[in-house]
Amino acid sequence: MSVASGNRNVKNLPVGADGRDWSNGLCGCCSAPGTCITAWCCPCITYGRVKNRYAHLNSRGSPDPDQGGCCSSDCMIHGCITMLGFGWVMQMMLRGDIRSRYNISGGGCGDCCTAFCCTPCELTQESRELELEEQTYGKY
Incomplete structure (x- = not known):
């Protein structure tokens, strides 16, 4: 789908043949403490929010x-x-969808390992990726 506005690579990260890196590292979840705490205590809430924001x-x-x-x-x-x-x-399936939307390198095996082993950090990373694009619309 073509989007009229909104930047999907806000930080202008270099894009290689297989895509680009995530805008924020997996271990950078502490820089979004509210999302990180919610993801630790109630991952279902964070997942639901990320899924709905992505779908919208x-x-x-x-x-x-x-x-x-x-x-x-x-x-x-x-x-x-x-x-x-x-x-x-x-979470693994949603992570693949988000990677595809933002042309982020990786694959299903990495998505599986990340979702299984690092649930709160993975959810926070995805939320922050969506937040960057949302901010480019000027509403957030």
Whole structure:
């Protein structure tokens, strides 16, 4: 989908043949303490917000005015699946979608390992990537 405004590479990171790096490192989650704490305590809420913000940007070409909301159906499904030990699978799929949107290098194996081993940091990294694009619209 073509977006009229919004910069998907806000930091103007170099783009190689296989894409670019994430705008923020995986271990940089402490620079967004609110998101990081929520991702540690209630990953389902952070996942739901990221999923809704991503979907809004992807389908409407503008930031979600509710900034992802709170307890959406995505949040509820993630919470239930997490209780069974498989919430990371949903995160892995969303991570691949976000990588594709922002032309970020990597692959399914890396997405799987990151979602499984580093859930809070992974969710925070994705949230911050979306936030950078949202800020270029001038609303946030």
